[in-house]
Amino acid sequence: MKITQVKLGRISTPLRVPFKTALRTVSSVEDVIVELHTDTGAVGYGEAPPTGVITGDTTGAIIGAIRDHIAPAILGRGLDEFEDLTAAVQKALVHNTSAKAAVDMALWDLLGQKYSAPVYRMLGGARSNIVTDITISVNPPEEMARDARTAIQRGYDCLKVKVGIDPELDVARLAAVREAVGKDVKLRIDANQAWNAKQAVRILDQMQEKGLDIEFVEQPVPAADLEGMQYVTRHASVPVLADESVFSPADALRIMQTGAADFVNIKLMKCGGITNALRIASAAEVYGVECMIGCMLEAKISVNAAVELACAKKIITKVDLDGPVLCSEDHILGGAVFNEKNITVSDAPGMGIQGFVPGKVTYLDD
Incomplete structure (x- = not known):
């Protein structure tokens, strides 16, 4: 199972009521979606929210980090080198933890599919x-x-x-x-x-x-x-x-x-x-x-x-x-x-x- 494409999207979901903390007020979830496509047809899914006041990660930063840094580090590589793949995600750039999380969870999703087992x-x-x-x-x-x-x-x-x-x-x-x-x-x-x-x-x-x-x-x-x-x-x-x-x-x-x-x-x-x-x-x-x-x-x-x-x-x-x-x-x-x-x-x-x-x-x- 090799990664052939990293596909990005955006999703918007309204909240029941505004979410208010000491740091921010939010009325909807506006997240970046990641799909890792493979040569077997399996797709791994990930997601990252832009939570700038906590992680420093904005929507543009998440997209740029994945598209310009993380995707080139994993494209064409196989799930058999899983530890190296997850390490490559973390080493692709500093900080940008939300972008890394989205791709990392998609890799775990693929690993479970590869071995026909739930991740948990x-x-x-x-x-x-x-x-x-x-x-x-x-x-x-x-x-x-x-x-x-x-x-x-x-x-x-x-x-x-x-x-x-x-x-x-x-x-x-x-x-x-x-x-x-x-x-x-x-x-x-x-x-x-x-x-x-x-x-x-x-x-x-x-x-x-x-x-x-x-x-x-x-x-x-x-x-x-x-x-x-x-x-x-x-x-x-x-x-x-x-x-x-x-x-x-x-x-x-x-x-x-x-x-x-x-x-x-x-x-x-x-x-x-x-x-x-x-x-x-x-x-x-x-x-x-x-x-x-x-x-x-x-x-x-x-x-x-x-x-x-x-x-x-x-x-x-x-x-x-x-x-x-x-x-x-x-x-x-x-x-x-x-x-x-x-x-x-x-x-x-x-x-x-x-x-x-x-x-x-x-x-x-x-």
Whole structure:
């Protein structure tokens, strides 16, 4: 099986409601689609979202990175040299992790098809079903409470609540959400780097003193401030999950070695795909650090790849793969089944993606 063509396209999917964090507001998913065609007729699928405020990757940058750098490094090569292929993707250029992730997952898709096996079984096969949380965007407290009630009505029992815009309101936001959903629903919060270390400890302690029972806080301080995150981890009454601070296996290893966070978030778009995500998971297994699997605002192809990894590895104990259920439409055929909080991985060879609803992908070469 040799790669004969790298085909690029774009897909647009509206969200049910605008997605608001401390960093941005988004109303639709606008992603780059990758298809790796082969001489056997098999096609591997990948996807990359332009998340400039986190990864630095814009739509144009993703397209340029794949077309001008990554594609020439893999065209004409066979799947039998798989390790060299995935290494070539990572070495094709520096940074550009979303572009690398899209091509890397497409390669894993092809490998599974080549050997007629689902990717999650090839990687470990720990389970076939997982349960995700759902994100509550940062808004005025009463609006967040309403959104939280809606999520509970849809069957969710774990909410990831965005905070960080006007930090002095964050305690009121969480209090409103907790009152709306009751004591049995898990609440985890994501500050998206919005606080400084001492501010984080103060806000988190206030939340716990009010009995808001926060499961953990995601990335409370700026990504580069590992000392600040370590301070929060040591002094706050809420466990800390590192997210934007983790772009590579080396980043994850440094956090584990220094105790800068209690948990590590694995996102394919930040680490460059499944290949590097496996390295992070392996380090976590050695250090005994539980992981969450997360996503950006992504459609089903790339989140499906994250589902394959989550179903493969027991060290991934927390799931934040709500991208497809935040969308108002699903333009992708096949793959995992997203039934609100319940996600069931596909048992089809590779990653089970079968293509797209006609007319929903705009191919760049057409």
